[in-house]
Amino acid sequence: MARGHCCDKMGLKKGPWTPEEDKILVAHVQKHGHGNWRALPKQAGLLRCGKSCRLRWVNYLRPDIKRGNFSREEEDAIIDLHEKLGNRWSAIAARLPGRTDNEIKNVWHTNLKKRLKKKLATPNSKGHSTAAASKCDSGSACQSEPVNLNFPGKISPQPSSSEFSSITDSPIRNVETHINTGIKEEQMDSLESFPEIHESFWSDALSSDNSSMPSAFHAVNDESELQFPFSPADALEVGYGHSSRIDDGMDFWYDVFIRAGGLQELN
DNA sequence: AATTCCAACAACCGCGACTAA
DNA sequence: GTTAGTCGCGGTTGTTGGAAT
Structure with missing residues (x-):
């Protein structure tokens, strides 16, 4: 059957997602789920096709995605x-x-x-x-x-730098990004001591009963109007994913991170 | 300093499978 | 059984930053 691509519709945006779009999509999925991707962008007020929303969620915004280099x-x-x-x-x-x-x-x-x-x-x-x-x-x-893989059911901390063959492969590359956005180098060192996030974290965070949410999530939730299911550590870790290529994204995630209490909360 | 090349990765595209009417 | 709508998958492309020249 002949059919145009969903994104062919006039006015629908293509290309890289902005932090604002991410925020809208995450908030919408968190609140309403994603029963119908086709209808989702309209309901959420996104100028994207459902396919693009689904891809963004599945490949990037889903809370159970592990960030960082492959071990x-x-x-x-x-x-x-x-x-x-x-x-x-x-x-x-x-x-x-x-x-x-x-x-x-x-x-x-x-x-x-x-x-x-x-x-x-x-x-x-x-x-x-x-x-x-x-x-x-x-x-x-x-x-x-x-x-x-020795870390079942939890979001892993960044692998130790010794696991990487070069500076280019290492998350340290991304440290530069944070230096640029204001985080000091010695603070970045403390990221090695990310708290472990238990299996129940995401299910709790995504459940309708917010009272069961871990305190880290409350920290994000209380300090801003953001509805992200991220702990301070993960707000930062998700920031890694945005990389220095999306400077606006970094600023956004850094803002989330700072609102959540910054590195002091992690130690 | 400028240019070219390369690696990394996010996102797009087209197709087949599935499902409901 | 047919058709139309939707989803998910795999292939591919585009963009970016860093390294090499």
């Missing part, structure tokens, strides 16, 4: 799973808690494909293929269980 374990898991599942990114993502198919796909195309190629080119290297195959052959539930 070695995660990368190995992706390689293994890709070998078993092929380019079924959503299936791979389902086995990597907190990671999106889009993110995994990007990592695959930019890093892992090259790494695997290099590995296979090395004569003495034991490829993942053999190891993965033997794991499955041994009868373990390799296809059905989520990969155990």
Whole structure:
């Protein structure tokens, strides 16, 4: 059947999302859910197509998304799973808690494909293929269980800088962003001591009964009119995701973070 | 200092699957 | 069974910052 793309409608915005749009979308989904993506933008007052809203939510704004670089374990898991599942990114993502198919796909195309190629080119290297195959052959539930990455059910803190091969790969890159927006370097060091966020955090935060919300969420909620389900730590961590490329975004998230009490609250 | 190249990642696009009328 | 609307997935593109020249 012939049909135009949903975004073809005149007046609908395309391209990068602004912090204001994010705020509207998060607030709307938090309040009403996302039963109908098609109708959502109109209800929420967004000049976006439903598809764009869905993508933004699924790939970026969803509260259970894990931010930060991929750990070695995660990368190995992706390689293994890709070998078993092929380019079924959503299936791979389902086995990597907190990671999106889009993110995994990007990592695959930019890093892992090259790494695997290099590995296979090395004569003495034991490829993942053999190891993965033997794991499955041994009868373990390799296809059905989520990969155990040592941080199940919680939003992980940023990995330690030792896990990154270079400054470019490291979250430290993003520290510069925060320096630019006013956070001092020594304060950034304290981010290593992010409090652990329990499994119940997001379900509590998103539930209609706000009285059960963790205090961190109240801190955000009380200090401003924002309706974000973010703790101070996550407000900052989400800020990482925006990166220095979206300066307005950084200012916005920094504002959320400061309103939530800043780094003092984290220690 | 200017230009080019490259890596990273957010977002778009088109298609197939699913579902309700 | 057919049609139209919607969703979700995978491929691809566009933009950006940093490194290299």
